[in-house]
Amino acid sequence: MEHDFWHQKWSEGRIGFHQMEINAYLVSYWEKVDLAVGAKVFVPLCGKSKDMLWLRGRGHDVLGVELNSNACLDFFKENDLVAKTEDTELFVSHACEKLNLLCGDFFALTSESLSDVKGVYDRAALVALPMEMRADYASKLIELLPKGVKVLLVTLEFDSPQGPPFNVSGEEVKNLFGQRFKVERLGEAVDGDRQEVVWLLSD
Ligand SMILES: C[S@@+](CC[C@H](N)C(=O)[O-])C[C@H]1O[C@@H](n2cnc3c(N)ncnc32)[C@H](O)[C@@H]1O
Numbered sequence: 001m002e003h004d005f006w007h008q009k010w011s012e013g014r015i016g017f018h019q020m021e022i023n024a025y026l027v028s029y030w031e032k033v034d035l036a037v038g039a040k041v042f043v044p045l046c047g048k049s050k051d052m053l054w055l056r057g058r059g060h061d062v063l064g065v066e067l068n069s070n071a072c073l074d075f076f077k078e079n080d081l082v083a084k085t086e087d088t089e090l091f092v093s094h095a096c097e098k099l100n101l102l103c104g105d106f107f108a109l110t111s112e113s114l115s116d117v118k119g120v121y122d123r124a125a126l127v128a129l130p131m132e133m134r135a136d137y138a139s140k141l142i143e144l145l146p147k148g149v150k151v152l153l154v155t156l157e158f159d160s161p162q163g164p165p166f167n168v169s170g171e172e173v174k175n176l177f178g179q180r181f182k183v184e185r186l187g188e189a190v191d192g193d194r195q196e197v198v199w200l201l202s203d
Contacts, residue, residue, distance in 0.1 A: 026123065027054070045065065047075075151200070
């Protein structure tokens, strides 16, 4: 997906992916990731997801990356948080206590920026990307993440080639991540004509 596609969605308010409530799979399955209080959690393609607040409430340091600057700014405004903004070479960082949203391109991240990450929460990130970008996304995550990181991943399975969101089969999840991670299917639930599937990826 081109950057303009997402910027247009945000500027037109076509953000049906944004959830007003905390994601139920996050609440049910996060304990499987089994991280210590204070451990840093990376949220790729984070939008203005309230799930980041929940993770912070569990004592984690949260690092998000999001392309659209209004999404980043709205996250702080809508949650009554005041961010300190700093320009770096590739990203603009908006940060407050235990929350840092890097505004910029996920594919520009370096392993240095994620060197102290212990966990990853991917909801509506992998499935937001078309197939050829999903392969690049998975390779980049694998390249960036230090050893021992665990990933909670939510995918969607349904019978259509259209997206986003895109259908991502269990076989594809194993192909994308199986070379690095043990891939465990934790659970699934039917939502209309889609099946939502929760995965734990661990070393
Ligand atoms: C489907 S939304 C999901 C947002 C969030 N994960 C959630 O659960 O609400 C995908 C988000 O990824 C952002 N995005 C797309 N491509 C990106 C990229 N290359 N780098 C950073 N963010 C990106 C979009 O702007 C959009 O906010």
